[in-house]
Amino acid sequence: MDAGTIRRSRGRKLTVAEYSKHNFIEKALKQRKFENRFRELHPVHPGDDGSSVKRGEEKLINFCSNDYLGLSQHPRLRDRAQTYLNKYGNGATASRLISGSLDIHHRLEEKIADFIGTESALLFNSGFQANTTLIPTITDRHSLILADKKCHNSLLQGSLLSRADFKRFHHNDTDHLQELLEDAESETYSRVLIITESVFSMDGDRAPLKKISQLADDYQTLFFVDDAHAVGVFGENGRGLASDIPNIDIQLGTCGKAFGVFGAYVGCSSQMKDFLINFCPGFIYTTALPPAVLGSLEASVSLIPKLDEDRKKLHENIQYLKKELHKSGFNTGDSTTQIIPIIIGSEQKALELSRWLEKKGFLASAIRPPTVPKNLSRIRITVTTTHNRDHINQLLEAIKSWKNA
Numbered sequence: 001m002d003a004g005t006i007r008r009s010r011g012r013k014l015t016v017a018e019y020s021k022h023n024f025i026e027k028a029l030k031q032r033k034f035e036n037r038f039r040e041l042h043p044v045h046p047g048d049d050g051s052s053v054k055r056g057e058e059k060l061i062n063f064c065s066n067d068y069l070g071l072s073q074h075p076r077l078r079d080r081a082q083t084y085l086n087k088y089g090n091g092a093t094a095s096r097l098i099s100g101s102l103d104i105h106h107r108l109e110e111k112i113a114d115f116i117g118t119e120s121a122l123l124f125n126s127g128f129q130a131n132t133t134l135i136p137t138i139t140d141r142h143s144l145i146l147a148d149k150k151c152h153n154s155l156l157q158g159s160l161l162s163r164a165d166f167k168r169f170h171h172n173d174t175d176h177l178q179e180l181l182e183d184a185e186s187e188t189y190s191r192v193l194i195i196t197e198s199v200f201s202m203d204g205d206r207a208p209l210k211k212i213s214q215l216a217d218d219y220q221t222l223f224f225v226d227d228a229h230a231v232g233v234f235g236e237n238g239r240g241l242a243s244d245i246p247n248i249d250i251q252l253g254t255c256g257k258a259f260g261v262f263g264a265y266v267g268c269s270s271q272m273k274d275f276l277i278n279f280c281p282g283f284i285y286t287t288a289l290p291p292a293v294l295g296s297l298e299a300s301v302s303l304i305p306k307l308d309e310d311r312k313k314l315h316e317n318i319q320y321l322k323k324e325l326h327k328s329g330f331n332t333g334d335s336t337t338q339i340i341p342i343i344i345g346s347e348q349k350a351l352e353l354s355r356w357l358e359k360k361g362f363l364a365s366a367i368r369p370p371t372v373p374k375n376l377s378r379i380r381i382t383v384t385t386t387h388n389r390d391h392i393n394q395l396l397e398a399i400k401s402w403k404n405a
């Protein structure tokens with residue numbers, strides 16, 4: 001190597017003295033801090049009531065967990081996890097196609113398919129992992145992917161990995177989607193895939209699934225719905241929003257949210273399941289979910305359909321919190337779900353409110369760019385069945401006191 005110049009930065013040659021291989025890290029982190037976007041991990045310890053966590057000695061009511069039904073602390077899940085652990089051991093020992101396909105994986109998949117009303121279900125190790133691997137499996141570089149502008153990062157990553165033509169339609173805008181579908185008619189794509197979430201993770205609004213399903217049918221496209229935040233909370237018996245919609249080829253549910261545990265599944269036809277088992281790298285080349293997780297999940301699927309009373313209370317609390325926030329002049333966007341953004345604007349202000357709430361005993365995280373667009377920084381509140389009216393009233397008091405401070 002030439003001792004004088006060794007690497008390039010923005011077209012300029014750098015000398016040995018100038019170059020440091022970790023320079024890019026230092027620069028990126030500095031920039032993040034400068035923009036008030038620097039992220040850090042803060043350890044908490046879960047309280048056994050499901051509604052609170054401890055940070056050091058401080059008890060905080062948790063208003064940002066995805067544990068919508070409070071199942072993360074449910075005794076029935078713990079018991080079943082222990083039973084499976086004792087009976088089946090710590091690990092699945094291999095991927096599903098080698099020796100890791102335990103009878104309890106198969107039983108759980110049948111149970112999940114029954115619950116969501118699909119012909120088949122297939123387990124994955126997480127929702128993120130599933131999305132990044134499913135999308136490239138069902139498309140190729142001659143395909144077109146049309147995804148809602150506000151889709152989760154995992155759907156974006158999957159779409160980019162696929163090397164398909166990738167376009168995003170304006171959020172929840174079926175006219176724009178139809179325009180893009182019309183344009184695609186004059187191309188020779190191998191296939192077209194429409195992707196949306198049912199409940200959007202940062203705004204808590206819902207997709208017009210029926211209309212999109214109609215378009216998927218009219219234009220004979222594949223249709224992928226990420227139901228991560230709807231399962232357990234919406235639909236008959238809490239089975240989510242995708243189950244009532246025709247023409248869906250893959251509906252994804254995660255087991256880390258309302259299920260209270262970890263993992264993910266897809267609901268699909270038996271033919272699609274066979275295809276994924278044969279061609280989906282993120283299913284084929286990874287160790288199967290471990291027995292304890294399967295035990296908890298088995299208990300979750302049994303419990304969720306029985307929690308109608310809890311869901312009713314949850315929806316009442318959601319309506320109440322939203323109404324009170326509006327009365328105090330807060331903007332919650334288009335939220336119609338348990339995810340309630342309080343849109344503040346600047347990164348700085350959103351952080352300020354989050355810190356204020358923490359001082360008052362509430363955990364509610366600030367969501368900033370790049371997760372949400374610039375000037376739409378927010379506090380993202382999630383309501384769960386572990387919250388009672390008192391928790392919500394106390395939270396409202398704390399938010400109002402910030403506004404008036």
Ligand SMILES: *Cc1c(COP(=O)(O)O)cnc(C)c1O
Nearest residue numbers: 126127128152201226228254256
């Ligand atoms: C949380 C989430 C995922 C990822 O699921 P994990 O199981 O947590 O990896 C995928 N899609 C959406 C829309 C999500 O909100």
